Amino acid sequence: MAGVLSQIPYSVLKPGGDAATALYIVAFSLFIIGIKRGTHPTTAKQGNMVAAVGMVVAVITTLLLDGIGNWGLIALGLGIGTAIGVIASIRVQMTEMPQMVALYNGVGGGAVALIAWSEIRHGISLGGTIPLETLIPTLFAAVVGSISFWGSNIAFAKLQDLIPTRPMAVPGQQVINGLLLIGILAACVDIAVNNGDPSQGLFIAILIAAALLGNFVVLPIGGADMPVVISLLNAFTGLSAAAAGFALDNVALIVAGTLVGSSGTILTMEMATAMNRSVANVLFAGFGGAPSGGGGGSTEERPHVSIGAQDAAIKLAYADTVVIVPGYGLAVAQAQHAIKEVADQLEKRGVTVSYAIHPVAGRMPGHMNVLLAEADVPYEQLREMEDINPEMPRTDVAVVVGANDVTNPAAKNDPDSPIAGMPIIEVDQAQQVIVIKRSLSPGFAGIDNDLFYEPNTSMLFDDAKKAAADIAAEIENL
Amino acid sequence: MTLFTEITILVLAAFVGFEVISKVPTTLHTPLMSQTNAIHGIVMLGGLIVVGYANDPLEYVIGTIAIAFGTINIVGGFLVTDRMLGMFSKKPKPKPSSSSSGDGTDKG
Numbered sequence: 001m002a003g004v005l006s007q008i009p010y011s012v013l014k015p016g017g018d019a020a021t022a023l024y025i026v027a028f029s030l031f032i033i034g035i036k037r038g039t040h041p042t043t044a045k046q047g048n049m050v051a052a053v054g055m056v057v058a059v060i061t062t063l064l065l066d067g068i069g070n071w072g073l074i075a076l077g078l079g080i081g082t083a084i085g086v087i088a089s090i091r092v093q094m095t096e097m098p099q100m101v102a103l104y105n106g107v108g109g110g111a112v113a114l115i116a117w118s119e120i121r122h123g124i125s126l127g128g129t130i131p132l133e134t135l136i137p138t139l140f141a142a143v144v145g146s147i148s149f150w151g152s153n154i155a156f157a158k159l160q161d162l163i164p165t166r167p168m169a170v171p172g173q174q175v176i177n178g179l180l181l182i183g184i185l186a187a188c189v190d191i192a193v194n195n196g197d198p199s200q201g202l203f204i205a206i207l208i209a210a211a212l213l214g215n216f217v218v219l220p221i222g223g224a225d226m227p228v229v230i231s232l233l234n235a236f237t238g239l240s241a242a243a244a245g246f247a248l249d250n251v252a253l254i255v256a257g258t259l260v261g262s263s264g265t266i267l268t269m270e271m272a273t274a275m276n277r278s279v280a281n282v283l284f285a286g287f288g289g290a291p292s293g294g295g296g297g298s299t300e301e302r303p304h305v306s307i308g309a310q311d312a313a314i315k316l317a318y319a320d321t322v323v324i325v326p327g328y329g330l331a332v333a334q335a336q337h338a339i340k341e342v343a344d345q346l347e348k349r350g351v352t353v354s355y356a357i358h359p360v361a362g363r364m365p366g367h368m369n370v371l372l373a374e375a376d377v378p379y380e381q382l383r384e385m386e387d388i389n390p391e392m393p394r395t396d397v398a399v400v401v402g403a404n405d406v407t408n409p410a411a412k413n414d415p416d417s418p419i420a421g422m423p424i425i426e427v428d429q430a431q432q433v434i435v436i437k438r439s440l441s442p443g444f445a446g447i448d449n450d451l452f453y454e455p456n457t458s459m460l461f462d463d464a465k466k467a468a469a470d471i472a473a474e475i476e477n478l
Numbered sequence: 479m480t481l482f483t484e485i486t487i488l489v490l491a492a493f494v495g496f497e498v499i500s501k502v503p504t505t506l507h508t509p510l511m512s513q514t515n516a517i518h519g520i521v522m523l524g525g526l527i528v529v530g531y532a533n534d535p536l537e538y539v540i541g542t543i544a545i546a547f548g549t550i551n552i553v554g555g556f557l558v559t560d561r562m563l564g565m566f567s568k569k570p571k572p573k574p575s576s577s578s579s580g581d582g583t584d585k586g
Binding site for chain 2: 015016028031032034035036038039040041044045047048049051052055058059062063065067068069070073074076077078080081082084085086088089090092094097098100101104105107108110111112114115117118119121122125133230231234237238240241242244245246248249250251252253254255256257258259260261262263264265266267270271364365366367369370373374
C-alpha cells in the first residue's frame with residue numbers, strides 16, 4: 001500500500017530552497033520567541049503556544065518538500081504518535097509530570113537513533129562513499145540518541161517506582177562504562193575510516209553498546225538526582241537532533257536542536273547548583289551507593305516523639321506563625337487540598353501561614369509550585385528557601401508534610417553525609433517541628449533524617465492527606 | 479548548505495539558547511524543561527525525510543516508528559506544558575467566605 005501511495009506525484013518546495021528555508025526561519029524564530037516568553041510567569045503559557053505554532057509551520061513545510069513520500073506510513077506514524085501523545089498528556093497526574101517529561105525525552109532520543117540508522121542504510125544502499133560530513137553527525141546522533149532513549153527510560157522507571165530508586169551498580173561499573181565508551185568510539189572510527197563500505201552490523205553494535213551505556217550510566221544514580229539527569233538527557237537529545245540536522249542538511253533541526261542543547265545545559269546547571277552538586281558528581285558518584293554506610297546500622301531504635309492529630313492541631317492553633325514545608329509525599333498523597341484546608345482554618349484564627357518551597361521540592365524544580373497552584377494556594381504565601389530560612393528561628397511551628405531529605409540537618413552538620421552541603425530548609429531552627437510522615441523510613445536519597453530525633457520534633461505517623469484532614473477538623477472543633 | 483555555514487548556524491544558535499534562557503524563576507523550571515523537550519521533537523522532521531526514501535520493509539518500520547516517537551515527543555510535550563502552565567494562569571479567586579487572602583493582610 002505504501003508503495004502505491006508513494007507514486008502520487010507532487011513537488012512543492014525544494015529541500016534547501018528559498019521558500020523552504022524561509023518557512024523554517026519563521027518556525028525557529030517562533031521557537032526562540034516561545035522559549036523567551038517561557039521564562040516569565042505571565043507570558044509562559046502564551047510562549048508555549050507560540051513554540052507549538054512554530055512546530056506546526058516546520059512540520060507542514062517539511063511535508064511539502066520534494067522527495068517526501070510513503071504517505072500511508074507518514075499518516076500511520078503521525079496518527080499513532082498523536083493518539084498516544086494526547087491520551088497520555090490528558091491522563092497524567094500533576095504528580096507524575098517529571099516521569100512524563102523523561103518519557104517524552106526518551107522517545108525523542110529514540111527517534112534520533114532510528115533516523116540515524118535509516119540514514120546509514122540509505123547511504124549504504126546508494127553505494128559509493130558516504131561523505132564524512134554526513135557520516136560523523138549520523139554516528140553522533142545514533143550514539144547520543146540511543147543513550148538518551150535508554151537513559152530516559154530508566155529515569156522514567158525509577159520515578160514511576162517500576163525499579164528501585166536506590167543507586168544500583170555492579171563492582172567496577174565505571175570501568176565497564178569506560179570500556180563501552182572506548183568500544184563505541186573505536187567502532188565509530190572504524191566506520192568513518194571505511195566510509196566507502198561501512199558495516200551495518202557494526203553500526204547496530206554501536207546502537208546496542210550505546211543502549212547499554214545509557215542503562216549503566218543512569219541505573220547507579222539515586223532518585224534524588226533524577227531531575228538533573230532528565231534535564232541533562234534533555235540537552236543531549238537536543239544536541240543529537242542538531243546532529244541529525246547536519247546529516248540531513250536540515251536547518252530547522254540544527255537550530256531547534258542546538259537551542260534545546262544550550263538551554264537544557266543551563267537548566268541542568270541551575271538544578272545541580274540548587275542541590276549543591278556538580279553535574280560530574282551526579283553522573284559519576286551516585287548517592288553514596290550504600291545507605292548503610294552513613295549513620296550506622298540500627299537506626300530504627302533511636303528515640304523519637306510521636307503525637308496524634310489533636311495534639312498537632314493544638315500546637316498549630318495556638319501558634320502565631322506556621323510554616324508548612326511540603327514535599328513529594330504531599331504530592332503522592334494528593335494532600336495539597338487538605339493542607340490548604342488546614343491553612344485556611346489557621347488563618348481564620350489569625351495565624352500567619354506560609355509555605356516554604358525548596359528549589360527541588362517534589363521531584364523537579366518548580367514541581368511543588370505547580371501542585372500548590374492546583375490547590376489554589378495564593379502565590380504570595382509561597383516562599384523560597386533563601387527567603388524563609390532567616391525567619392525560621394522566629395517560626396513557632398514548622399509542619400513538614402511528606403518532605404524528608406530537603407529538611408535533613410545532616411546536610412549542614414555532618415560533612416560525611418551523602419547529602420552534605422545540599423541547601424536545606426532549616427526547620428530544625430523553628431521552635432517546634434511537626435513531621436507528618438507514614439514512618440521513619442529514609443527518603444529519596446536513601447539516608448536517615450536526624451530531624452526526626454530532635455527533641456523539639458514531633459512525628460505524626462499517617463498518610464499526609466488523612467492527617468491533614470484530621471488536623472483541619474480538630475482545629476475547627478477547638 | 480556548506481558545512482561551515484551549518485557550523486556558523488550551530489554556534490550562533492547555541493549562544494541564542496544561552497542568552498534567551500538565563501534568569502528563569504525556579505517556578506518555571508519544570509514547565510520550561512518540558513517546553514524545550516517538546517521543541518526537540520523537531521527531529522520528527524527527520525523521520526518524514528528518511529521515510530521518503532525508505533524502500534524495504536525494515537526501513538518502512540524504522541521510519542514509521544521514528545515518526546511516531548517524534549510525534550509523541552511534540553504533541554505530548556506541548557500539551558503537558560500547557561497543562562502545567564494552566565495551573566498558574568488559574569486565578570486564585572478569593573471565596574466569599576474567606577476574605578483573608580489579600581496581599582497586605584497577612585504579612586508577618
